[in-house]
Amino acid sequence: MSSQTSSFDLTGDRAGESTVDPLVERLDALDSTVVSDALDGLHLPAGLGGLRPAWGTPRFVGRARTVALEGDSGGSPGPHLGTSVVADARPGDVLVMANGGRLDVSCWGGILSLGCVQQGVVGVVADGACRDVAEAQELGLPVFARGVSPRTARGRLRQRATGVPVQVEDVTVSEGDLVIADDSGVVFVPADCAEEVLAAAEAIVEREAAISADIRAGVRIDQAMHDVRLAGHTDNEADAEQVLHQGQEEGR
Ligand SMILES: O=C([O-])CC(=O)C(=O)O
Ligand SMILES: [Mg+2]
Secondary structure (H helix, E strand, C coil): CCCHHHHCCCCCCCCCCCCCCHHHHHHHCCCHHHHHHHHHHCCCCCCECCCEECCCCCCEEEEEEEEEEEECCCCCCCCCCCHHHHHCCCCCEEEEEEEEEEEEEECCCHHHHHHHHHHCCCEEEEEEEECCHHHHHHHCCCEEEEEECCCCCCCCEEEEEECCCEEECCEEECCCCEEEEECCEEEEECHHHHHHHHHHHHHHHHHHHHHHHHHHCCCCHHHHCCHHHHCCCCCCHHHHHHHHHHHHHCCC
């Protein structure tokens, strides 16, 4: 599966830098649902619904750069929120704007999108509203947000901190965590257990492929698609079948 990143017209100084990141490359071969299932299996927060692409059906994978926002009643003028992180962003980064799901004000806009594309940023997750959607689309920058608002962040929001752990619903996102966003939602993978989560997700892909192959071969779906097999509690179909039949006999 190829990510949206490859189609960007990157023109900024950093846009041409190498972005080889083995864990991100492995993540790019997956989709958000199997990564979510892997997180479930490890009892970790399993991603977020409700964050939708502001345009089209893009997908991206990358590393989180966090921006914590808070309300502002009109402080002193300064650089726009997020700009310090965008200016220092590296190819493959994903901007995570933590705005507590607020929909009454935008926390993302088109000039910020332009800055991102210049730096090789692959996507934006805005826990709140965004604006200038057509500009993001024209730039080819995926922006996942909870909605849109024409109301500027200026005078309404300010940057509380950058590079700190931020809360997005029940998920704590830290700088450098892996992110995958696609048509099923947005999933964050803690950097310190990425290897374990990816290995679990890759195993799920194999199990799902085996189940699909059985169904294509004519096995009834209510026999092939069994929780025991999906969860990987057995390594082989014979054991899964045995557990399935035991369960059926016990009336489960
Ligand atoms: O003013 C804002 O809220 C941000 C904005 O529109 C942009 O980046 O273009
Ligand atoms: Mg604007």
